[in-house]
Amino acid sequence: xxxxxxxxxxxxxxxxxxxxxxxxxxxxxxxxxxxxxxxxxxxxxxxxxxxxxxxxxxxxxxxxxxxxxxxxxxxxxxxxxxxxxxxxxxxxxxxxxxxxxxxxxxxxxxxxxxxxxxxxxxxxxxxxxxxxxxxxxxxxxxxxxxxxxxxxxxxxxxxxxxxxxxxxxxxxxxxxxxxxxxxxxxxxxxxxxxxxxxxxxxxxxxxxxxxxxxxxxxxxxxxxxxxxxxxxxxxxxxxxxxxxxxxxxxxxxxxxxxxxxxxxxxxxxxxxxxxxxxxxxxxxxxxxxxxxxxxxxxxxxxxxxxxxxxxxxxxxxxxxxxxxxxxxxxxxxxxxxxxxxxxxx
Amino acid sequence: xxxxxxxxxxxxxxxxxxxxxxxxxxxxxxxxxxxxxxxxxxxxxxxxxxxxxxxxxxxxxxxxxxxxxxxxxxxxxxxxxxxxxxxxxxxxxxxxxxxxxxxxxxxxxxxxxxxxxxxxxxxxxxxxxxxxxxxxxxxxxxxxxxxxxxxxxxxxxxxxxxxxxxxxxxxxxxxxxxxxxxxxxxxxxxxxxxxxxxxxxxxxxxxxxxxxxxxxxxxxxxxxxxxxxxxxxxxxxxxxxxxxxxxxxxxxxxxxxxx
Numbered sequence: 268x269x270x271x272x273x274x275x276x277x278x279x280x281x282x283x284x285x286x287x288x289x290x291x292x293x294x295x296x297x298x299x300x301x302x303x304x305x306x307x308x309x310x311x312x313x314x315x316x317x318x319x320x321x322x323x324x325x326x327x328x329x330x331x332x333x334x335x336x337x338x339x340x341x342x343x344x345x346x347x348x349x350x351x352x353x354x355x356x357x358x359x360x361x362x363x364x365x366x367x368x369x370x371x372x373x374x375x376x377x378x379x380x381x382x383x384x385x386x387x388x389x390x391x392x393x394x395x396x397x398x399x400x401x402x403x404x405x406x407x408x409x410x411x412x413x414x415x416x417x418x419x420x421x422x423x424x425x426x427x428x429x430x431x432x433x434x435x436x437x438x439x440x441x442x443x444x445x446x447x448x449x450x451x452x453x454x455x456x457x458x459x460x461x462x463x464x465x466x467x468x469x470x471x472x473x474x475x476x477x478x479x480x481x482x483x484x485x486x487x488x489x490x491x492x493x494x495x496x497x498x499x500x501x502x503x504x505x506x507x508x509x510x511x512x513x514x515x516x517x518x519x520x521x522x523x524x525x526x527x528x529x530x531x532x533x534x535x536x537x538x539x540x541x542x543x544x545x546x547x548x549x550x551x552x553x554x555x556x557x558x559x560x561x562x563x564x565x566x567x568x569x570x571x572x573x574x575x576x577x578x579x580x581x582x583x584x585x586x587x588x589x590x591x592x593x594x595x596x597x598x599x600x601x602x603x604x605x606x607x608x609x610x611x612x
Numbered sequence: 613x614x615x616x617x618x619x620x621x622x623x624x625x626x627x628x629x630x631x632x633x634x635x636x637x638x639x640x641x642x643x644x645x646x647x648x649x650x651x652x653x654x655x656x657x658x659x660x661x662x663x664x665x666x667x668x669x670x671x672x673x674x675x676x677x678x679x680x681x682x683x684x685x686x687x688x689x690x691x692x693x694x695x696x697x698x699x700x701x702x703x704x705x706x707x708x709x710x711x712x713x714x715x716x717x718x719x720x721x722x723x724x725x726x727x728x729x730x731x732x733x734x735x736x737x738x739x740x741x742x743x744x745x746x747x748x749x750x751x752x753x754x755x756x757x758x759x760x761x762x763x764x765x766x767x768x769x770x771x772x773x774x775x776x777x778x779x780x781x782x783x784x785x786x787x788x789x790x791x792x793x794x795x796x797x798x799x800x801x802x803x804x805x806x807x808x809x810x811x812x813x814x815x816x817x818x819x820x821x822x823x824x825x826x827x828x829x830x831x832x833x834x835x836x837x838x839x840x841x842x843x844x845x846x847x848x849x850x851x852x853x854x855x856x857x858x859x860x861x862x863x864x865x866x867x868x869x870x871x
Contacts, residue, residue, distance in 0.1 A: 279691070316774045336777035343778045349771040353793045365789075366780030414779055 268292045269418060269450060274312065274322030276474075281308045283474045286322070290467075295444050295451045297461050297482070300471035301497065306454040309471070310420045313452070314341045326417055337366065342411035346423040348403040350395040356406050357391040363414035374413075381409040384446075385439055401432030405439060412443060421453035425460060440464060458498070462486075470494045487536070488610050495534045495610065501570070501581040502535040508611070516577040521552035523606030530611045539608035540582035542571055543601045544592055552606040555580075559596050562589070573602050637851075644845040652845035658830065662850055665827040666857070668742060669810035672749035673803045676757040681799070684758050685791070688765035706755050710815025713751055717744075717820055744820040749810035757799075757806040764798020765791065800865055804858055811854050 274286040283305050290296045298306045311317045313324060315336035324332050331339050342363075350359050360381065364374055382388050385405040395403060404424055411419055424440070425433045441464060444451050455461060461468055461482055469479040470493075478490040489495035495503050506513040506520070513520045513533050520533065541547060547554060557575035568583045571594060580602050584592075594600065644652075652658050687699065705713065721738035722728045731738065738744040768791060776786040814828040822829060827850040835843035 311774070314774070314778050316777065335782070336774070337780045337782055339778075341778055343775060345771050345775070347769075347771065349769060349775045351772060351776075351790060362776070362781075362789075363779035366782075366785065410775075410779070416778075420778075 268325075268327055269313065269452070270323075270325040271313070272323045272325075274309075274324065275320045276305075276308060276312055276317060277320045278308065278317065281305050281474065283308055283312070286476055288469060288476065288479065290450060290452060292327075293444075293448050293450055294467060295453070295465050297465035297468040298452065298454045298471060299456065299461060299468055299497070300477075301456075303473075304471040305474040306471055307422050308474075310343065310422050310452070310454060313418070314343050314420055315339050316343075340414075340417045341420060342414060342416040342418070343420040344404075344407045344411050344422065344424050346427050348395070348400075348407045348427075350398075350403055350406055350410075352395050354394075355391065356387065356393050356395070356398070359395070359406055360387075360409045360413050362410060367414050369415070377413065377415070381412060384442055385409050399432070400428050401436055404428060404432075404436050408436075408439065408443065412447065412449065416449055418450045418452060421451065423454050423456070426456065437463065458486075470497055472497070489534065490612055492532050492534075492612070495532070495612070499536070501537045502540070504533055504578065505531060506533040506611075513609075513611070518555070518576050518578045520609060521606045522609050522611060523552060526611045532612050534610045534612075535580070535604055535608050536610075537570065537581045537583040539604050540580060541603045542573065542582045542584060542592070542594070543603070544594075546601050547603045549603065550605075551603045553609075554601060554603045556599060556601050559594060559598055559600055562594065562596055571600075573600055575602060640844055641848050641851070644841075644848055648845050649848060653849055657825075658827075658846055658849065661825045661827045661830040662846075662853060664742070664745070664824055665811055665850065666853065668745045668749055668826065669753070669807045671746045672753045672810040673757065673806045675746070675750045676754045676806050677799070677803060680754055680758045680802075681761060684761035685765050685787075687758075688762045689770065702755050702758050704755075705752050710752070710813065711819055713816035714748060714819025717748055717751065717816070721747075738820065740821045740823055742821075742824060745817055745824070745826060748816045748820050749813055752813050752816060753806035753810040756809050757802040760802030760805055761795065761799050764795040764802070767798070768794045797865070800861070804861060808854070808858065811850075 269288070269290040271286055271288040274283060276283040281303075286309060298309065300306050308317060312319060315331070315334060319332065322332070323330060326340070351362065354362065360378065361374075369377075382391070385408060387402070387405055387409060390398065390402060390406070395406070398406065404427075408424070421440075425436055428436060437460060440451075440453075444464075451464075453460075453464070465482050467480060468482050468485055470477045470485060472493050478485055478494045480490075485494065486498050489498055492503060504515040506515045508522075508526050508528060508530055511522055511525055513522055513526075515533065522533075541551070546556075555575045557573040557580070559571060560574045560579065561570075561572040563570040563572075565583075568585060569589050571582050571584060571589075573580050573582065582602065584594075592600075687695065708716075718739065719725065720727045721731060721744070723732060728738075736743055738747060772790050772794070773786050776790045777783070781789060812828070814832065817826055818829055818832070825833070827846060831843045831846050831850070834846060
């Protein structure tokens, strides 16, 4: 288990403020946040590569705050692979063995298994300069895991790869996590990676952690306007709250529960919004009629903006639905969503 | 393809510069007859002074290597207040007129200054000694080694070192297993440049130590006493031997890389 308590860091260009985090053993934990949020700094601080101003880092019961990086048992994998260019693939992978007392037959078994899982057998004698991006990142993973670290830190390991390599390395990551006892802590921007790999996650912004929790919880119940915006909450409004409903610029929205009176914002995920030509008869508490003001092609989906009084709601529909419903700008439609789809913070 | 006028201007300038550098050198190298060259190299004083030039320059490079490498690494890897100032100080010896370097060194090595007093108590003499020559050559050569090596270290991603540390290597092991193998070529170029600068030094050495005579001082003395004809053969030998040494060093090391 990794425990971080009251961590503060002051670099010239980055500051981390009061970071508190608990990550369970063998968990796959993801750190999200915009560029410049301090995610890499936090990883390097955990690895002991950046000095702390204050705070504590523990692995299990052992405090590692004052230990040099080589004594922590924490491996790190970077976005740009950071392979040693003067060493072969095999020498790269076995580099850490020089400094660890690992039984030789055990090490050989481990090496074979990593070469197999990461499909690196044919590349052992090559130099990094002769590898593709996906191959380099697989070597970096093997090198990091060869020393059996307690924690593996991954700094956007997939973001420099082509989409097809990305899927391949992502699959390898998942297999490696499932078959080891190592705790994985990964930084990423990509929600597909978050949803397919992580159990829990944290969202960082400007050197602080905005929210920590299960991935589902973060996506469905963002704890702040920033998190809502970051994870893609398009319908984010300032609201006033009265018992079980809220008012947004004259539109009454049912919440179906009493909320914290200090709340100021409300949000609905676009995919929770149903758009129809005829009034939708269901148990949904929120039903409105409005006019389509905009239709945006977003690749797999279309984003439909519907004006209801002074409020513009955005919903997502597929291309099929768009054609079937004969939707176009300027026509009247109905918008519905459940009270439970309304997030308040 | 028809070239623009700018291309022809560049080519012409290039030819002028090449001629400017090469003509005097070629003329000097080809001036002495073979017989004269033979006679010169049999002169024990000449051999001694060329050898003195080479090994004092080598020692200066060695001292630069030992003292300069850690500093070059520090400058390449860390940002600190006053770093610019340190870098400017390192470049100072390049900008100072050579006789001034000699005078400056003598002024700290003299008996009126505490360093001079300590040195004289230890029995170390700067004025007119090999120690003095090496001191001067180190002074003028060090910036070349430091700058080349610093650039080499800067070209290595700090992440390689970070990964190495996280895999269990100490700072020391990381330097010898990762940083050094990736930087040694820059360090070697730095050493060669430092050596070349040291071998060519005259103005500072002549002030600190006229004797024992390094080759440039001997060339000057022969020119003053006997004229161009007697100084040329020594110059030819000094330049040839230095060039051969540098080429050998480069060939040997480049050959190793291919393996």
